[in-house]
Amino acid sequence: MRINNFREVNSRSIGGDDVFLKMSCCGCSACLQKCPKKCIEMHEDAEGFLYPEINDDFCIDCGICYNVCPVKNQKPNCKPLAFYASQSKDETLRLQSSSGGIFSLLAEYTIRKGGIVFGARFNEKMELVHEYTETINGLAPFRGSKYVQSKIGDSFKQVEYFLKQGRMVLFSGVPCQIAALKLYLQKEYDNLLTVDVICHGVPSPGVFREYIKYLGKGNKIININFRDKHTGWTGYSTSYTLSNGKHKHFRTFFDYFLGAGLRLHYFLRPSCFRCPAKSGKSGSDLTLGDLWHIKYVPEIHNDDKGASLLAVHTLKGKDILRFLDVNVMIPQNEDNVRMYNASFYVSPDIPKDRELFWQEYALYGFMAVKQYCKKLRPTRLQNRWIVCKIELKKYLTKYILNLK
Ligand SMILES: Cc1cc2nc3c(=O)[nH]c(=O)nc-3n(C[C@H](O)[C@H](O)[C@H](O)COP(=O)(O)OP(=O)(O)OC[C@H]3O[C@@H](n4cnc5c(N)ncnc54)[C@H](O)[C@@H]3O)c2cc1C
Ligand code: SF4
Numbered sequence: 001m002r003i004n005n006f007r008e009v010n011s012r013s014i015g016g017d018d019v020f021l022k023m024s025c026c027g028c029s030a031c032l033q034k035c036p037k038k039c040i041e042m043h044e045d046a047e048g049f050l051y052p053e054i055n056d057d058f059c060i061d062c063g064i065c066y067n068v069c070p071v072k073n074q075k076p077n078c079k080p081l082a083f084y085a086s087q088s089k090d091e092t093l094r095l096q097s098s099s100g101g102i103f104s105l106l107a108e109y110t111i112r113k114g115g116i117v118f119g120a121r122f123n124e125k126m127e128l129v130h131e132y133t134e135t136i137n138g139l140a141p142f143r144g145s146k147y148v149q150s151k152i153g154d155s156f157k158q159v160e161y162f163l164k165q166g167r168m169v170l171f172s173g174v175p176c177q178i179a180a181l182k183l184y185l186q187k188e189y190d191n192l193l194t195v196d197v198i199c200h201g202v203p204s205p206g207v208f209r210e211y212i213k214y215l216g217k218g219n220k221i222i223n224i225n226f227r228d229k230h231t232g233w234t235g236y237s238t239s240y241t242l243s244n245g246k247h248k249h250f251r252t253f254f255d256y257f258l259g260a261g262l263r264l265h266y267f268l269r270p271s272c273f274r275c276p277a278k279s280g281k282s283g284s285d286l287t288l289g290d291l292w293h294i295k296y297v298p299e300i301h302n303d304d305k306g307a308s309l310l311a312v313h314t315l316k317g318k319d320i321l322r323f324l325d326v327n328v329m330i331p332q333n334e335d336n337v338r339m340y341n342a343s344f345y346v347s348p349d350i351p352k353d354r355e356l357f358w359q360e361y362a363l364y365g366f367m368a369v370k371q372y373c374k375k376l377r378p379t380r381l382q383n384r385w386i387v388c389k390i391e392l393k394k395y396l397t398k399y400i401l402n403l404k
């Protein structure tokens with residue numbers, strides 16, 4: 001019965017375009033990696049996300065795929081042991097990272113201990129993939145947030161292999177990937193440290209592929225920085241390097257991909273609208289995010305080069321903080337986190353016209369994304385204009401009354 005339910009969600013015929021049904025899969029590929037008959041394959045749907053498909057000819061109904069699925073085996077919400085505000089002492093490292101560079105400090109510590117670090121990086125085709133490194137130089141491509149879903153590949157298998165060899169492993173990813181890894185491994189390992197990020201949701205790799213084609217205009221995109229801090233940490237921009245040597249910079253709201261995907265949610269993965277792993281459910285040791293309430297933490301050096309919020313979930317996670325080369329580690333209360341890092345707790349809303357967006361995307365491709373951004377921008381400006389007019393009217397009324 002349980003397997004039938006699992007199959008229903010993952011078969012191509014039933015999966016269809018129903019966003020609610022698709023919420024039942026976050027694309028972690030734990031099922032594929034664990035299947036003893038190797039009869040699951042990941043296929044891209046029309047929205048550009050990967051979903052598993054079972055080949056019934058070889059399936060033996062063992063139920064293993066169901067048991068490792070983080071959506072079907074969700075844990076209850078779990079309050080962190082503590083929150084901290086912190087930042088790396090190294091300014092250059094912070095500039096290369098999205099927040100305060102804590103991921104790199106954890107990763108360097110792991111490598112110095114002879115361990116291995118897994119993270120998300122772009123490959124030569126500009127697809128985001130999970131890979132590992134054993135060197136400090138090899139950490140550079142993992143640095144920085146990439147606002148697109150990463151392909152896990154067979155990295156859970158590799159993690160298990162290294163753990164069984166007794167090597168220390170740091171696995172970093174979004175919360176559902178950590179939840180999936182934990183279910184895949186089926187037991188706790190002392191030599192595993194898991195670190196996730198506060199996750200607003202992941203935009204579609206398929207739309208991203210179209211975007212970089214559109215941006216490149218015949219040239220390849222060879223480097224992307226989604227969190228370019230040349231314009232500051234709080235007002236970050238996105239930068240793209242083309243194969244002809246040119247660079248393109250956008251303030252995030254004017255980047256069509258981030259505007260329509262991350263801000264307006266049109267092409268976030270359906271599972272992100274009902275996230276199975278937020279709010280401490282992933283089972284990670286640490287969660288990293290941006291310290292957006294920095295103005296309330298005077299001990300942190302506010303040079304607009306980045307600062308981190310850390311949620312500590314386990315004693316193992318807490319213990320490792322002693323070894324990090326940070327300026328300070330200041331305990332934070334939960335109220336500020338709820339206010340400034342809502343994505344730690346709540347999933348984004350589904351846009352009302354999401355279905356219409358995908359219909360138009362099927363017809364016009366990336367041009368539809370552009371139109372959606374354009375359609376929405378004047379509305380915001382109009383709102384601002386209305387506010388300005390009200391303020392102006394108030395001011396003039398006051399002025400005229402004073403004259404009288
Ligand atoms: C999709 C996404 C959404 C986010 N949303 C928020 C948010 O709403 N609020 C908030 O406070 N913080 C958010 N973050 C986290 C924040 O941007 C930083 O990633 C985090 O604070 C770590 O920063 P750092 O300076 O310590 O290290 P960085 O060097 O910035 O760390 C990068 C780490 O993130 C991992 N990573 C990057 N992109 C991906 C990806 N697509 N999938 C899986 N792993 C990835 C890398 O493997 C590496 O471990 C988000 C991150 C991502 C990837
Ligand atoms: S039930 Fe077993 S054999 Fe069938 S797809 Fe799932 S893991 Fe594979």
Ligand code: SF4
Pocket residue numbers: 010024025026027028029030031032052065068069070071072180
């Ligand atoms: S969430 Fe992961 S384990 Fe569950 S069906 Fe989707 S890919 Fe498989």
Ligand code: SF4
Pocket residue numbers: 026174175176177199200201202269271272273274275276277278
């Ligand atoms: S919002 Fe949840 S489901 Fe979506 S990528 Fe992040 S952790 Fe996974």
